[in-house]
Amino acid sequence: MKIAILGYGTVGKGLVQMIEGNKNKRNIEITSILVRDKNKYKSSKYANIITENIEDVFKEDIDILVELIGGLHPSYEYIKRALESKINVVTANKDMLAEYGDKLVKLAKENNVSLKFEASVGGGIPVLKPLTESLEGNSIDSMYAILNGTTNFILSKMYNEGLSYDEVLKEAQELGFAEANPEADVEGYDAARKLSILSTLAYNGRVYWKDFYLEGISKIDMKDINYAKQMGCKIKLVGQSKKKNEKVSGYVRPVLVDNNNLLSQIDNEYNIVVFNGDSIGELSFVGKGAGKEPTGSAVYADVMDIFNNRIAKIDQFTKEKIEVEKTINNKCQALLRFKSPKKEEIISLINACIDEYDVIDDNDELAVMVYAGSEYEINNILCLIKDKGYCEESRKLLKIS
Numbered sequence: 001m002k003i004a005i006l007g008y009g010t011v012g013k014g015l016v017q018m019i020e021g022n023k024n025k026r027n028i029e030i031t032s033i034l035v036r037d038k039n040k041y042k043s044s045k046y047a048n049i050i051t052e053n054i055e056d057v058f059k060e061d062i063d064i065l066v067e068l069i070g071g072l073h074p075s076y077e078y079i080k081r082a083l084e085s086k087i088n089v090v091t092a093n094k095d096m097l098a099e100y101g102d103k104l105v106k107l108a109k110e111n112n113v114s115l116k117f118e119a120s121v122g123g124g125i126p127v128l129k130p131l132t133e134s135l136e137g138n139s140i141d142s143m144y145a146i147l148n149g150t151t152n153f154i155l156s157k158m159y160n161e162g163l164s165y166d167e168v169l170k171e172a173q174e175l176g177f178a179e180a181n182p183e184a185d186v187e188g189y190d191a192a193r194k195l196s197i198l199s200t201l202a203y204n205g206r207v208y209w210k211d212f213y214l215e216g217i218s219k220i221d222m223k224d225i226n227y228a229k230q231m232g233c234k235i236k237l238v239g240q241s242k243k244k245n246e247k248v249s250g251y252v253r254p255v256l257v258d259n260n261n262l263l264s265q266i267d268n269e270y271n272i273v274v275f276n277g278d279s280i281g282e283l284s285f286v287g288k289g290a291g292k293e294p295t296g297s298a299v300y301a302d303v304m305d306i307f308n309n310r311i312a313k314i315d316q317f318t319k320e321k322i323e324v325e326k327t328i329n330n331k332c333q334a335l336l337r338f339k340s341p342k343k344e345e346i347i348s349l350i351n352a353c354i355d356e357y358d359v360i361d362d363n364d365e366l367a368v369m370v371y372a373g374s375e376y377e378i379n380n381i382l383c384l385i386k387d388k389g390y391c392e393e394s395r396k397l398l399k400i401s
């Protein structure tokens, strides 16, 4: 089997390492490797097949094009060209699937070739294959997940080692966990794209990532971490989606998670995906969600599926768009923080609107844990406080149990 690899960064190198490690079992020939700057690879043992010119890739006779460049362009054009030339494609690119999944799946079908993307969600965790194959008979009605290794790594190191946000982000970049532009990680876009891929496959209709309520971790500070500790919780960037009456609701946001909740056990670059199926009940997948070897392993598995002619049906991307609701319409708890607060006024307003609340801190800022009937109720209180000018700034961190 002949493959061409576009991109020789973290994941590209992980894939090549796995191909080398298995060469006694599988005969895979790498015909070319596309990079942006081939001068970086002069001393590589693959220097003779490393190129900056996409035409060098397509002039070879290849069975699979593996796209590991990332981003939308020129990756989209390269994948499209491969599919139209009846070449199978494997990609780890969640940005691409979240944006152009429908077009590419259609194109693969029309040309009778495979488009596989296991590594696009959960890094090394085999999760798309179990979802689309092993769970085919189940109706999945909800899922919750930690889907971004970089942010989980940052939050874990801030919590466990007291390190600063900036220094851990730098470490995550050095370890190859972060996206080329880490804004995608820390603002929650990457996790939302993954949640949209999972939701599309699970709910059999197109779910768009921008339709979820979306909030990243860039504003989480040491005070949040310390409040979490004080309350026996951790902070995790969680994605959740539910399907009810043909509608989906969902979010990606940092939340407080009790120390006895399964999610709080998932630290560093690990990810978890928990599905709720009508027959299987709750089913969890846990493993490394980012990094060279784990992601290389997932890409290799897709290559092997094509090698062994295991073709899965994934036409969910071409189905109709499903509407997404953003807020939580049932009982919830949230930590509210107020900067430069008029403390008495805020507490008296909260007292008038809500039956149960605890003041966590009233030193240099005011922090209150509220127990409300819905997220709307909490948002209303925050609006009132803002309108009355009772504080300079307020923050809300939901707690999930």
Ligand SMILES: NC(=O)C1=CN([C@@H]2O[C@H](COP(=O)(O)OP(=O)(O)OC[C@H]3O[C@@H](n4cnc5c(N)ncnc54)[C@H](OP(=O)(O)O)[C@@H]3O)[C@@H](O)[C@H]2O)C=CC1
Binding pocket: 006, 007, 008, 009, 010, 011, 012, 034, 035, 036, 037, 038, 040, 067, 068, 069, 070, 071, 073, 074, 092, 093, 094, 119, 120, 123, 176, 177, 178, 179, 180, 289, 290, 291, 292, 295
């Ligand atoms: N890192 C991870 O843990 C995971 C990453 N992914 C996804 O895998 C994909 C690759 O990520 P990763 O390996 O981390 O990325 P890197 O930034 O480490 O590597 C990207 C590679 O693509 C090459 N490249 C970039 N732009 C171009 C271009 N325009 N033309 C030709 N080559 C180009 C770079 O060339 P050069 O070497 O010359 O700079 C580099 O070799 C992304 O879609 C990412 O989201 C998915 C799961 C986990």
Ligand SMILES: N[C@@H](CC=O)C(=O)O
Binding pocket: 120, 122, 123, 147, 148, 149, 150, 151, 177, 178, 179, 185, 190, 289, 290, 291
């Ligand atoms: N940047 C991503 C890489 C894997 O998808 C992450 O941190 O999870």
